[in-house]
Amino acid sequence: MNAKSGNLILFPAIEVKSREQGSAVAEFVMITTLLVVIAITVIQLALVLHVKNTITDAAANGAHYGALANRAPSDAMGRTKTLISTALNERFANDIDVTVYPIGDGQLVTVTVHTKVPLVGLLPTGWDLTVRADAVRYE
Numbered sequence: 001m002n003a004k005s006g007n008l009i010l011f012p013a014i015e016v017k018s019r020e021q022g023s024a025v026a027e028f029v030m031i032t033t034l035l036v037v038i039a040i041t042v043i044q045l046a047l048v049l050h051v052k053n054t055i056t057d058a059a060a061n062g063a064h065y066g067a068l069a070n071r072a073p074s075d076a077m078g079r080t081k082t083l084i085s086t087a088l089n090e091r092f093a094n095d096i097d098v099t100v101y102p103i104g105d106g107q108l109v110t111v112t113v114h115t116k117v118p119l120v121g122l123l124p125t126g127w128d129l130t131v132r133a134d135a136v137r138y139e
Contacts, residue, residue: 048117051088052129055113058083059133063111066098067135073098073109080111091124106138 058080066076077098084093095114100107112132119126 044118044120047122048126051092051118051122052131054087055084055092055115055129055131056133058087059111059113059131060135062096062098063109063133063135066109066111067107067137069137069139073100076109076111080113084113089122089124100137103136106136109135109137 061083062076062080065071065079066073068075077096080096080098081090081093084090092115093113097112097114099110099112101110102108110132111134112130114128114130116124117126117129118124
């Protein structure tokens with residue numbers, strides 16, 4: 001029996017549906033918002049890993065290029081800067097150091113790139129990232 005009208009309720013599911021009418025829209029908005037935030041976070045994480053891997057590869061390539069017999073440290077810096085600027089953005093290639101250390105019969109060419117990890121999109125505004133790559137020049 002229904003307490004309000006005194007009528008017998010034959011289909012209680014119909015009454016429940018009328019009380020929850022419109023809740024599907026609210027649930028859809030909440031779940032969609034959560035899924036969009038998760039998707040944007042995953043995309044940004046993938047972008048951060050892409051930037052880190054690209055800078056690591058550019059530093060290694062620059063060190064190997066600078067370790068060739070007829071190359072100078074400035075060639076290593078130029079190669080690294082060109083690779084980073086072409087693949088990402090020239091703002092990621094503002095601070096590149098190249099040092100040459102004597103080791104045994106050869107030299108160790110070290111390329112170090114200091115930049116910032118992208119926090120939003122491809123803007124280098126996040127936390128600091130330092131990548132170092134070495135290559136041996138034999139004489």
